Amino acid sequence: MNSFFFDVRTSRRIETIDITREIEARLPRTATGACVVYCPHTTAAIAVNEGADPDVKTDIEAALAAHFPSTGDYRHAEGNSDAHIKSALIGPAEIVPVENGKLLLGRWQSIFFCEFDGPRTRTVRVYLIAG
Numbered sequence: 001m002n003s004f005f006f007d008v009r010t011s012r013r014i015e016t017i018d019i020t021r022e023i024e025a026r027l028p029r030t031a032t033g034a035c036v037v038y039c040p041h042t043t044a045a046i047a048v049n050e051g052a053d054p055d056v057k058t059d060i061e062a063a064l065a066a067h068f069p070s071t072g073d074y075r076h077a078e079g080n081s082d083a084h085i086k087s088a089l090i091g092p093a094e095i096v097p098v099e100n101g102k103l104l105l106g107r108w109q110s111i112f113f114c115e116f117d118g119p120r121t122r123t124v125r126v127y128l129i130a131g
Contacts, residue, residue: 002028002128010118014065014086016047016057020103020110023126029101033131038093039124043083043117045090046124051110064089064116083116090114098128 004026008017023037039046050056064086074081094111097104105111113124 002031003126005123005125008113008115008122008124010113010115010120010122012115013070013118014061015115015118016061017113017115018051018110019113019124020051020105022124023111024101024103026126027098027101027103027128031098031101031128031130033098034129035096035098035103036093036127036129037096037111037124038127039113039122040092041087041122043080043087043115044120044122045087045092045114045116046094047090047112047114048094048096048105048109049112050108051112052108057112080117086114086116 006022008019010017023035037046049060068082068085070082072082076084096111113122115122
């Protein structure tokens with residue numbers, strides 16, 4: 001199994017960043033199998049969704065903010081409960097098939113790093129499972 005990691009720097013509290021090219025550029029040309037994209041942070045997430053229209057990620061960010069505002073009747077003392085909830089809902093990882101070094105995403109799909117408690121520098125880990 002091959003693996004690599006890279007950092008993502010965010011500039012806003014809630015930010016969705018397309019990391020598809022960053023991942024694909026590091027894949028070995030002969031890689032075939034599964035690509036696990038994992039975020040080891042409890043206030044950030046990884047998602048696969050539409051990457052062609054930037055309004056989609058804006059809509060997702062707005063919907064999450066509307067349903068889970070940054071301030072509310074939360075008990076967690078750090079003031080970032082909404083970020084933990086959003087991260088738990090979206091999830092820390094995605095699995096994408098890989099063939100000949102290319103991610104087998106759908107026509108409109110991209111892989112996104114989702115920041116919910118920024119700005120920060122975060123790590124994304126990628127694991128290749130041969131298949």
